[in-house]
Every structure is written in C-alpha cells, then in structure tokens.
Amino acid sequence: MKKIFSLFFACALLTTATAQVQRGNMLIKNGTVLTITKGNLENTDVLVKDGKISQIGKNLVAPAGYQTVDATGMHVMPGIIDAHSHIALTAINEATQPNTAQVWTGDAVDPFDVSIYRALAGGCTTSHAMHGSANAIGGQCETIKHRYGTTDPEVLKMEGAPRTIKFALGENPTRVHGEGNGIVPRSRMGVEFVIREAFSEAKEYIAAWDTYNAAKNQKGFRGTPPAYDLKKETIADILKGNIIIHCHSYRADEIYMLLRVCKDFGIKKLVFQHVNEGFKVAPELAEYGAMASVFADWWAYKFEVYYSTAYNAAILTKNGVTTSINSDSEELIRHLYHEAAKTQKYGGLSDEEALALITINPAKQLGIEARVGSLEVGKEADIAIFKGHPLSSYAVPMVTVVDGVVRFDREKDADDQRIYVDPKAVVDNATFHNYSHNHDNCLEGAELNMVKLFGLN
Amino acid sequence: MxxxxxxxxxxxxxxxxxxxxxWVFAQDDQPLAPVSRTYAITNVNIIQAPGRKIDMGTILVKDGIIKAVGKTVSIPPEAIVIKADSMYVYAGFIDGLSRVGVIKPKEETNRERPKDPGNPTNERAGITPQNDVRNELNPADKSLEELRSVGFTTAHVVPYGGMLPGNGSIILLGGSSADNMVLASKTAFYSELTSAQRVYPATVIGVMAKWRELYRQANLSKNYESLYAANRSGLERPTTDRVLEAFYPVIDKRQPVLFKSEKILDIQRVLTLQGDFGFSLMLADVKEGWDVINKIKAANAKMFLSLDLPEAKKEVKEGDKKEGDKKDEKKDDKKAKSAVELEKEALEKRKEEFSAKYTAQPAVFQKAGIAFGFSSLSAKPKDIPSNLRRMIAAGLTEDQALAALTTTPAQLLGLSDRMGSIDNGKMANLVISDKSYFNEKSKVRYVFVDGQLYTLDVKEEKKxxxxxxxxxxxxxxxxxxxxxxxxxxxxxxxxxxxxxxxxxxxxxxxxxxxxxxxxxxxxxxxxxxxxxxxxxxxxxxxxxxxxxxxxxxxxxxxxxxxxxxxxxxxxxxx
CATH class of the missing domain: 2.40.128.120 (Quinohemoprotein amine dehydrogenase alpha subunit, domain 2)
Incomplete structure (x- = not known):
C-alpha cells in the first residue's frame, strides 16, 4: 500500500511541479503596512522578489524591471484568507453516501469561475474550496490561491498545502441520508456512529495492510493482500495525522461529541466550521486545540442555527481559540473585511485581533501559516491594498496581489472578466443569479424546514 | 420561495x-448483388493523399481492393465503369469517435432511486468496461448512411453508457452484418467523465475517485492473479471480476484509453488521470483544446478534434426571423434600451470571439505540430462539410483538413497499411464528389466502402x-x-x-x-x-x-x- 501511495504522491507532486505558477517582482511604495504579526508600519515599502516578500522597510529601491505600486495613503495588508468557501468548483456534494472520504474537490477545481475575480476584488487571495455538508464524512477539500487568469486548475491549487477533509454534523447529513434515503444517519447519534465506524474500520484497514506488508517480504510467504479501498485509505490518513478535519457543526452538544470522538482516536488536527454555539464550549475547544471558523452574524436559517450570537468570534478569541471568519458564499467572500469589522462592534476586538480573523488565523486552520496570512520577509507575496483602513466602513480594495502578481486592479477593472465564454450559451440578463453555488451550500433545506416547522413561507 | x-x-x-x-439521399433498400465487384472510375481527379494528385486518371477497384491508380489504366471487360468526368475522388474519411451504427439503449426515465444510492450495481453506476460495442451494432442503422453520405467510410465506435461504457471497435460504414462491419475489435477502453444519475458516482469528483480506485484495485488483482498463476498451491483463489479484468490490457498498455473530453476542464481532468497512471491515451471530440496544447504534448495523447462547431453567426437576413426581436426592441423604452443593448452587444461580441476560437482549433493544433484526426460524435453529419469549410477559412489548409480526415487518423488508429490514401493494395474506401470536396457547392455522388458502391441520389434543394x-x-x-x-x-x-x-x-x-x-x-x-x-x-x-x-x-x-x-x-x- 505504501508503494501505491508513494507512487500516487510522486505523481501528484509531478503534476504540481509542472504547473506553471506565475510569480512576480514588485515594490509597493509608502503604504501603511498592517503586518498582522509584527504591528503596523507607517510609510513603509514592501519589496517582492519571485513572488515572495524579500524586504519590508523604508525607502526601498526597486531593481530594474520591478513593477511599482504607489500605496501612499493606503493600507497594505496580507491577502484575506477564507477558510470556508465553495467557489471555483464544478462539483461540491457527492451526496450519495454518508461517508465519501474518497472524493476530492481538487478534481473539480474550476479556474474559470468569475467568483474568483470577485473575491480578489474584495482583497481575498486564498480560499478553502470545500466539499459540501451533505455527508457525515464528506470529501477532501482543496486550498486554492486566487491566481485568476490561469486556465489550469493545477495552477489554482496552492501547491503543497496540507490535505483537509469536510465532516458534517446535525441536520444536513440526517436530512439527506436519514430522511432522504432511510439509511443511517437518521439522528445525531447516527452521525456519531458513522464517524466512529469509519475510524474503527480504517484502524483495521491500517492493521491489515501493515500485517500484509510486513509478512509479504518474508521468505516463502503465501497470502492475499487486503482489498484496496480509497475511502479507508483517506480515513487512515486522518488517523495518521496527515489530513485536517474541517467539520460543519452548529450545536454545542455535537461539537463536544466530535471532540470526544477525535480524542478517542487520537486525532488532533480539527477545525470546526460555522460552530454557531462555539461560544458555549469555547474553553473546551481551546483546551483540545481545536479551532473555529465562524460567520460574523448569520444564523436562524434553520432550526439548529437559532441559538447564535454575533459575539461568537469575540468570545472564542478571548477564550484562546484560534478563530476565523469565513464566507461560505460567493457574495460574502467579497467583503470579509466588513465581516471581520463586525467583531469590533460585537465584542470589541482590537484591529489586530479582528484582522487576524481573516488572515493569519484561517492560515493556521489550513496549515499554511508559515507561507501566508501575514506580511513578513520570506512569506508569499499575497497582498491586499485598501484605500481607507480595511476595518472601516469606507474601506475600498484597490489592488490585490497573489505571488507578487497583480490579479485585481480597481483602475483596470473591465466589465466582463470571464476567461472563457460559452459560444452556445444564451446571453443572459445581468440580474440572473449564479445558482451553481446555491444549491449545495450549508443552507440547503432551510426553507423547507421553515415551512415544515412553522408554516412560514 | x-x-x-x-x-x-x-x-x-x-x-x-x-x-x-x-435526408435528401435515396436509401439503398435491399440492393441486389452487383453483377461485378470490379469497378473502374474514369476521367476523375484523384487526390491520392494530401499533396498527391492525378488529374483525369482512372482507379480500378476489384474485390474490395484498389488494383490500379493512374493516368493509363487498362479497364477489364467485367468492370462497371463510373464515368466520374472531372469529379474528385478521395480516400474514404475516418472518424475517430462516433456512435454511428450503435443501437441506442432506451432511455430509462424516472428510474427508481435505489435504497442505498451509495452502493449501486456496476450497471447502474455506468461501470461496464467489459461491454463490447460489437454486441450493439446494427448494420441497418440509418446513422450509417447519414455519415457515409458526407464521405466517411470508417469509424471508431463505442458503446453507450456511463463513465466506463465498454470496448470500442473500428467499423466500416456498411456491411451485411455486425461482424461483417467490424475491422478491428477491442480497439479502445472507452471512458467519459459522465456521472451516474442519483447514485454514486453522481458527480465528477465521484467519477474521478471511482476511476482511481478501480485502476488501483485492478492493478492489485492483476498482480495477485499472476502470483496465483505461477504457483497455486496454498493460495486463496483470486475471485474473477469482469470490471477489473477489463483494465488489464490498459495497465499493460496493450489497449489505449479513449476518453471523450470536449471542454478544457474535462481534458485537464483526463490528463490528470493519465498523469496518475501513465496509460496510453486517445482524446476525442475535443472542442476546447487550444490552451492545453503543452499538456497534451506532454501526455503524448492521440487527438481527435470535434467536427461539431458552435453555430455560425447567421448573416443578417433582414426580414428573417430576427424580425420578431426587432419589433420587441422597438417597444422598449429607448432610454433603458441603450445601456442594456450596449452590454448585450459586448457579450455577444465575446461569444463570437470564442466561437472563432472553436473554429480555429484545428489550425492552432496544426501550427503546434500535433497530429490530429476528427471525430463526429457530437456533430450532425449534414453540418460536417460546412464545418470543415469554416475550419479551413480559419486557417487550416485543404490538404491539412484532408490529412485529418484520412492519413492522420489512419496512422493514429494503426490502419495506415489498409486505408487513408488511394494506393494499390489498399481497401477500396473512396469518396467521390462532383466538385472539390471542400467547395461550398460540392456534392458527394459515390461512396465506396470496402469495394461496395453506394450511389447518392442528389436532389435539388427543396425550394x-x-x-x-x-x-x-x-x-x-x-x-x-x-x-x-x-x-x-x-x-x-x-x-x-x-x-x-x-x-x-x-x-x-x-x-x-x-x-x-x-x-x-x-x-x-x-x-x-x-x-x-x-x-x-x-x-x-x-x-x-x-x-x-x-x-x-x-x-x-x-x-x-x-x-x-x-x-x-x-x-x-x-
């Protein structure tokens, strides 16, 4: 199995290695640099070489051939990171079974989704392209960099980012599988069972292969290899600590349940998503080292999301939980800086704390904090430049840079930013919504439940 | 709500x-056996192959084989003479991917959702790589005549199905029985990134995962089978699995994987699978390949570009069907109209830009030095001649177009010893048109498939x-x-x-x-x-x-x- 696996990885690496990622050289002059991790620096320049920050300081000189961006009077911050999104994907939910650990959104990455450009227009440079929440154990997710303009899905993928996987608790998996197909899970108990069973089977799977691999090289060995199972391979990698769990969750009881399950199986890499009742179990989350990615002020779209507060992010933060604010939406992803600012009204977080919610903290949750999430020498040059402070209501994103390449420039924003155009498609009205993301997101079934429960329409 | x-x-x-x-062509209803299987096509412009032409020559066909080609060919007395005066004759065209002559299964609408959609049967999931298109051929299928009527004599055909429909065959577009039509069988392991309906794999991520899992399982089971074959004593018997066994020739690179991949994302996903496993790859019905030429080159994929094109922009015929739209526009408020109309115009312009890219794809591949044939899978046969003309107008030369219809697909499919050019000893697959095939007014008059003559009844266009x-x-x-x-x-x-x-x-x-x-x-x-x-x-x-x-x-x-x-x-x- 190891052989197969290393082969698979070698191939995966080969593919990434051949992806032609564009990396730029530039000098951003005279801005107010919000480093996030090392304070704010007035009238400071940021020098970028080969896509990485090579120097931060005053009166830097750009070598010949470097692009210069004048940031006088502007704020320069690390590119915003969204730890929960479904943009740039052509498929989100493989909703046919309660455990689909074998599938991977990396196979559905769509560099042509104009939502990527719109996210850039809000200073967002990296997002977590997640599987949906239909299954207790959903598919593996892909961390993407918003290198909009490429036609190559491999270029969009953040090379070398840790593997992540989507889990989901509560109403979505029980509705899809229990209500929908009459199979487990029909209740929160069933969801726990699906997860525990998967972990237990994967443990057996690991043991079976280890036994086989150890025996097969012995002289005179006669034996049959275990059946290869991609689903169990993936769960095995979670148990081995190679994959970070990102779990869709709302209620405190179910959050606490997964903490216990992970503890039982020795799983440490755990991020809760949505986690609206996280404020109730904040000390427990902090103690475990589990992280939380929340909405600023979005709830009541279904029954399990009623007990919520806009103070959630602040309470989690003050309890020492690494917290981020995410979008889960191709619309919210365009103004995550506003979403972060809400924690100053509700919870009084400092500028640093509020900005960390959309930069270094989501980077930690995705395991990429050594590369992005703050402005430091040696880090990748993913940079958002704002007119006005990004936490101000009057903030306007002006220029967004990924790997030292300008991917959004307000001055050069054309009407039609699509990369590919379907020559057979009907030219539709601008008011048409893009439904490709809607039908899969975490609000699925909310309206139906409202009707069922309250007769609301 | x-x-x-x-x-x-x-x-x-x-x-x-x-x-x-x-269709304006007459049908060959139960043709009588010809009195002779020897034909002489006389006084005809012979395009033997791209760049090789004989003006006003003669071709002699006997028993399905080209016996003589040249200016001075003696005609035996038993020959049926076709006076193709100043017509043009080409080698029969070869289609790289098609379902011509393949019986379409009945649509099963509103199929019951299985109790456990995560574990459907292989058939329900579209996983039938053990199938063979030979079992689904119908020599009387009308589609054969339709494709033949625009000059095709050979096609690489595949079964209907889901992600793994089965084995393809190379067939002749005419024959007395299914077996009689087949030139080569099990020529490709056919695959699409087509998901199953409401069962696993229901999305492209499911299809990709299933593909990887099956390939790795097949690899393991193949290794175990050879282990078992070497020494059976003391080993549990390998269970036979038709699905996994169908992968074996692919793993051994004895059979290529033929993938339908129209769009750029599909092409790249297929290339990712190819990168993972290293199988021999044929990409067919490609419509959006121009931005991934380097990847295609790196994968050494054999290419078949789609003969389908987005509809040509209709020349504005005033008083035609646009009239309805015009009336509507006039009704609209003039002030509101201008902004919307400007935006619409800009959007239409981009559509046209992309339409032009589709049309220019063959020329772009030609310039990049990638050998390619064509496939008709999603094209309507009657559109093929005009689509070829559009491709030529977009930069492909007539010789290059002809190569992509004849010599190149023959080579890509391993048929060069039998077809692709008009030379002595090759199969008598010929297409004869009254003008140069690529001329707008040209009509196909005769087609020979394996020495069998099909005469096309050319009617004047209905007025x-x-x-x-x-x-x-x-x-x-x-x-x-x-x-x-x-x-x-x-x-x-x-x-x-x-x-x-x-x-x-x-x-x-x-x-x-x-x-x-x-x-x-x-x-x-x-x-x-x-x-x-x-x-x-x-x-x-x-x-x-x-x-x-x-x-x-x-x-x-x-x-x-x-x-x-x-x-x-x-x-x-x-």
Missing amino acids: KQFNFSCFGRLFLSLALTLPV GDKNGAKASVQGNWSYSTETPQGTNTGKIKLKNTDGTYSGSITSNMSDRETEIKNVAVDGNKLSFTFDFQMGSNTMAIEVNLTIDGTSFDGSMNVGSYGSFPMKGSKDPGL
Missing part, C-alpha cells in the same frame, strides 16, 4: 434539441420552404429550450379548426398545461403567445418559429428577461 420559482422560470426557456436531420410554402402546423410537437440553468423540454399541441389554430404547451418544469393564444401561421412561420405564472406575476411569453418540414427553430421572448432559442420536431404519426 420566490427565488425557487425564479430558478424554475429560468429553466423553462432554453434549447438545443437534436432535430432529426432531413419554397424558405419562401413561405404553407407549413403543416397541426399536430403534436416536442420542443426544447436552453438557458444557462439547463435544458427544458415539453410538448406543443396545435389544432386547426376551420383555419383557426388553437392549442396548448407543457413543460417538464411544471405540471400545468397552458393554453396558447394568438396563433399565427404565415407560410412556414409560426408564432403564438402564452402566459406564464411566476409567483404572483403573470409573464406574457411570445414564441416565433420557422418550420422546416418536421422540425422548427426559433425563439421564445420573455420581455425584459431576454430571448431564448427554441428548437423542436414534430412527433411522428400525428
């Missing part, structure tokens, strides 16, 4: 029906249809419309009562049958209106159609929501 309705509403208007092509001959409107019509949200279909019933038309329209998005109003028939033009309920609003929808025999083409205008193309055909028997 309003949004939900809005989405349904969007789906209602849209189109792209596969209208049945109307009148376009200029207002009274179309037969009454009856039941099936329509389809297209929006960015998807495809919607329905029925239109039309009744003529003493010269006054009335009827109704249905949609698969709604269970209501709606009455249609203001039915007007003018020559072959049909128009009507109906009301569509959207939430609390009632929208007036106007339909303008042009009828051509048993099919129609036109648009559905929904006020400020725009105009959507609509196509359809008459249901038979009514």
Whole structure:
C-alpha cells in the first residue's frame, strides 16, 4: 500500500511541479503596512522578489524591471484568507453516501469561475474550496490561491498545502441520508456512529495492510493482500495525522461529541466550521486545540442555527481559540473585511485581533501559516491594498496581489472578466443569479424546514 | 420561495434539441448483388493523399481492393465503369469517435432511486468496461448512411453508457452484418467523465475517485492473479471480476484509453488521470483544446478534434426571423434600451470571439505540430462539410483538413497499411464528389466502402420552404429550450379548426398545461403567445418559429428577461 501511495504522491507532486505558477517582482511604495504579526508600519515599502516578500522597510529601491505600486495613503495588508468557501468548483456534494472520504474537490477545481475575480476584488487571495455538508464524512477539500487568469486548475491549487477533509454534523447529513434515503444517519447519534465506524474500520484497514506488508517480504510467504479501498485509505490518513478535519457543526452538544470522538482516536488536527454555539464550549475547544471558523452574524436559517450570537468570534478569541471568519458564499467572500469589522462592534476586538480573523488565523486552520496570512520577509507575496483602513466602513480594495502578481486592479477593472465564454450559451440578463453555488451550500433545506416547522413561507 | 420559482422560470426557456436531420439521399433498400465487384472510375481527379494528385486518371477497384491508380489504366471487360468526368475522388474519411451504427439503449426515465444510492450495481453506476460495442451494432442503422453520405467510410465506435461504457471497435460504414462491419475489435477502453444519475458516482469528483480506485484495485488483482498463476498451491483463489479484468490490457498498455473530453476542464481532468497512471491515451471530440496544447504534448495523447462547431453567426437576413426581436426592441423604452443593448452587444461580441476560437482549433493544433484526426460524435453529419469549410477559412489548409480526415487518423488508429490514401493494395474506401470536396457547392455522388458502391441520389434543394410554402402546423410537437440553468423540454399541441389554430404547451418544469393564444401561421412561420405564472406575476411569453418540414427553430421572448432559442420536431404519426 505504501508503494501505491508513494507512487500516487510522486505523481501528484509531478503534476504540481509542472504547473506553471506565475510569480512576480514588485515594490509597493509608502503604504501603511498592517503586518498582522509584527504591528503596523507607517510609510513603509514592501519589496517582492519571485513572488515572495524579500524586504519590508523604508525607502526601498526597486531593481530594474520591478513593477511599482504607489500605496501612499493606503493600507497594505496580507491577502484575506477564507477558510470556508465553495467557489471555483464544478462539483461540491457527492451526496450519495454518508461517508465519501474518497472524493476530492481538487478534481473539480474550476479556474474559470468569475467568483474568483470577485473575491480578489474584495482583497481575498486564498480560499478553502470545500466539499459540501451533505455527508457525515464528506470529501477532501482543496486550498486554492486566487491566481485568476490561469486556465489550469493545477495552477489554482496552492501547491503543497496540507490535505483537509469536510465532516458534517446535525441536520444536513440526517436530512439527506436519514430522511432522504432511510439509511443511517437518521439522528445525531447516527452521525456519531458513522464517524466512529469509519475510524474503527480504517484502524483495521491500517492493521491489515501493515500485517500484509510486513509478512509479504518474508521468505516463502503465501497470502492475499487486503482489498484496496480509497475511502479507508483517506480515513487512515486522518488517523495518521496527515489530513485536517474541517467539520460543519452548529450545536454545542455535537461539537463536544466530535471532540470526544477525535480524542478517542487520537486525532488532533480539527477545525470546526460555522460552530454557531462555539461560544458555549469555547474553553473546551481551546483546551483540545481545536479551532473555529465562524460567520460574523448569520444564523436562524434553520432550526439548529437559532441559538447564535454575533459575539461568537469575540468570545472564542478571548477564550484562546484560534478563530476565523469565513464566507461560505460567493457574495460574502467579497467583503470579509466588513465581516471581520463586525467583531469590533460585537465584542470589541482590537484591529489586530479582528484582522487576524481573516488572515493569519484561517492560515493556521489550513496549515499554511508559515507561507501566508501575514506580511513578513520570506512569506508569499499575497497582498491586499485598501484605500481607507480595511476595518472601516469606507474601506475600498484597490489592488490585490497573489505571488507578487497583480490579479485585481480597481483602475483596470473591465466589465466582463470571464476567461472563457460559452459560444452556445444564451446571453443572459445581468440580474440572473449564479445558482451553481446555491444549491449545495450549508443552507440547503432551510426553507423547507421553515415551512415544515412553522408554516412560514 | 420566490427565488425557487425564479430558478424554475429560468429553466423553462432554453434549447438545443437534436432535430432529426432531413435526408435528401435515396436509401439503398435491399440492393441486389452487383453483377461485378470490379469497378473502374474514369476521367476523375484523384487526390491520392494530401499533396498527391492525378488529374483525369482512372482507379480500378476489384474485390474490395484498389488494383490500379493512374493516368493509363487498362479497364477489364467485367468492370462497371463510373464515368466520374472531372469529379474528385478521395480516400474514404475516418472518424475517430462516433456512435454511428450503435443501437441506442432506451432511455430509462424516472428510474427508481435505489435504497442505498451509495452502493449501486456496476450497471447502474455506468461501470461496464467489459461491454463490447460489437454486441450493439446494427448494420441497418440509418446513422450509417447519414455519415457515409458526407464521405466517411470508417469509424471508431463505442458503446453507450456511463463513465466506463465498454470496448470500442473500428467499423466500416456498411456491411451485411455486425461482424461483417467490424475491422478491428477491442480497439479502445472507452471512458467519459459522465456521472451516474442519483447514485454514486453522481458527480465528477465521484467519477474521478471511482476511476482511481478501480485502476488501483485492478492493478492489485492483476498482480495477485499472476502470483496465483505461477504457483497455486496454498493460495486463496483470486475471485474473477469482469470490471477489473477489463483494465488489464490498459495497465499493460496493450489497449489505449479513449476518453471523450470536449471542454478544457474535462481534458485537464483526463490528463490528470493519465498523469496518475501513465496509460496510453486517445482524446476525442475535443472542442476546447487550444490552451492545453503543452499538456497534451506532454501526455503524448492521440487527438481527435470535434467536427461539431458552435453555430455560425447567421448573416443578417433582414426580414428573417430576427424580425420578431426587432419589433420587441422597438417597444422598449429607448432610454433603458441603450445601456442594456450596449452590454448585450459586448457579450455577444465575446461569444463570437470564442466561437472563432472553436473554429480555429484545428489550425492552432496544426501550427503546434500535433497530429490530429476528427471525430463526429457530437456533430450532425449534414453540418460536417460546412464545418470543415469554416475550419479551413480559419486557417487550416485543404490538404491539412484532408490529412485529418484520412492519413492522420489512419496512422493514429494503426490502419495506415489498409486505408487513408488511394494506393494499390489498399481497401477500396473512396469518396467521390462532383466538385472539390471542400467547395461550398460540392456534392458527394459515390461512396465506396470496402469495394461496395453506394450511389447518392442528389436532389435539388427543396425550394419554397424558405419562401413561405404553407407549413403543416397541426399536430403534436416536442420542443426544447436552453438557458444557462439547463435544458427544458415539453410538448406543443396545435389544432386547426376551420383555419383557426388553437392549442396548448407543457413543460417538464411544471405540471400545468397552458393554453396558447394568438396563433399565427404565415407560410412556414409560426408564432403564438402564452402566459406564464411566476409567483404572483403573470409573464406574457411570445414564441416565433420557422418550420422546416418536421422540425422548427426559433425563439421564445420573455420581455425584459431576454430571448431564448427554441428548437423542436414534430412527433411522428400525428
């Protein structure tokens, strides 16, 4: 199995290695640099070489051939990171079974989704392209960099980012599988069972292969290899600590349940998503080292999301939980800086704390904090430049840079930013919504439940 | 709930029906056996291969083989002489991916959702790589005649199915039985990134995962089988699995994987799989390959570009079907119009830009030095000659186009010793047209498949249809419309009562049958209106159609929501 696996990885690496990622050289002059991790620096320049920050300081000189961006009077911050999104994907939910650990959104990455450009227009440079929440154990997710303009899905993928996987608790998996197909899970108990069973089977799977691999090289060995199972391979990698769990969750009881399950199986890499009742179990989350990615002020779209507060992010933060604010939406992803600012009204977080919610903290949750999430020498040059402070209501994103390449420039924003155009498609009205993301997101079934429960329409 | 309705509403208007092509060629009903299997085609311009031409020469065909080609060929007395005076003869065209002659399985609509959609049977999941297209061939299928009539004599055909439909074969477009048509079998392991309906794998991520899992399982089971074959004593017997066994020739690189991949994302996903496993790859029906040429080169994939193209922009025929739109525009508020119209113009312009890229794809591949053939899978046969002309206008030379129809596919499919050029000893697969094939006015007159002559009856184009001959409107019509949200279909019933038309329209998005109003028939033009309920609003929808025999083409205008193309055909028997 190891052989197969290393082969698979070698191939995966080969593919990434051949992806032609564009990396730029530039000098951003005279801005107010919000480093996030090392304070704010007035009238400071940021020098970028080969896509990485090579120097931060005053009166830097750009070598010949470097692009210069004048940031006088502007704020320069690390590119915003969204730890929960479904943009740039052509498929989100493989909703046919309660455990689909074998599938991977990396196979559905769509560099042509104009939502990527719109996210850039809000200073967002990296997002977590997640599987949906239909299954207790959903598919593996892909961390993407918003290198909009490429036609190559491999270029969009953040090379070398840790593997992540989507889990989901509560109403979505029980509705899809229990209500929908009459199979487990029909209740929160069933969801726990699906997860525990998967972990237990994967443990057996690991043991079976280890036994086989150890025996097969012995002289005179006669034996049959275990059946290869991609689903169990993936769960095995979670148990081995190679994959970070990102779990869709709302209620405190179910959050606490997964903490216990992970503890039982020795799983440490755990991020809760949505986690609206996280404020109730904040000390427990902090103690475990589990992280939380929340909405600023979005709830009541279904029954399990009623007990919520806009103070959630602040309470989690003050309890020492690494917290981020995410979008889960191709619309919210365009103004995550506003979403972060809400924690100053509700919870009084400092500028640093509020900005960390959309930069270094989501980077930690995705395991990429050594590369992005703050402005430091040696880090990748993913940079958002704002007119006005990004936490101000009057903030306007002006220029967004990924790997030292300008991917959004307000001055050069054309009407039609699509990369590919379907020559057979009907030219539709601008008011048409893009439904490709809607039908899969975490609000699925909310309206139906409202009707069922309250007769609301 | 309003949004939900809005989405349904969007789906209602849209189109792209596969209208049945109307064939002007006569059918060979039970032809008598020819008195001789020797033919002489005389006084003909022989394009032996791209760049090799003999003016006014003779080809001698005997028992399915080309016996002589040249200026001075002596004609034996038993030869049937075809006086192809100043016509043009080419090697029969070769199609790289098609389902010509393959029996289409009946659509199983509203299939019961299985109890456990995560564990469907292989058949239900579209995983049938052990299937063989030879079991599904029908030598009497009309599609054979249609494709032959535009010059094709050979095709690489594959079964219908899901992600792994089965083994392909190379067939001749004519023959007395299924076996008689087959030139080579098990020529490819055919695959598509097609998901299963409502069961696993229901999405492309499921298909990719399943593909990887099956390949690795096959690899393991193949290794275990050889281990077992070497020494069976003391080993548990390997269980046979037809699905996994079908992968073995792929793993051994004895059989290529033939992947249908139209769009750029599909192409790249397939190349990712190829990168993971290193199998030999044929990419077919490629429509958007121009930006991934380097990846294709790196994978050493054999290429078959699609013969389907986006519809050519219609030359503005004033007074044609655009008239309906124009009237509408005039009704609109002039101030509001300009901004919207400007935006629409810009969007249309980009569509045209991309249409041009599709058309120029063969020329781009040619410049990049990638050998390619063509595939007809998603093309309508009657559009192929004009699409080829458009490709030539976009930069491909006629010789290059001919190479992609003959010598290159012969080479890519390993058939060069038998076909692709007009040379002594090759199979008598020939196409004869009255003018150069790529000439707009050219018509195919004769086709030889394996020495069997097919004579095409060339009728003058029907006159009148376009200029207002009274179309037969009454009856039941099936329509389809297209929006960015998807495809919607329905029925239109039309009744003529003493010269006054009335009827109704249905949609698969709604269970209501709606009455249609203001039915007007003018020559072959049909128009009507109906009301569509959207939430609390009632929208007036106007339909303008042009009828051509048993099919129609036109648009559905929904006020400020725009105009959507609509196509359809008459249901038979009514």
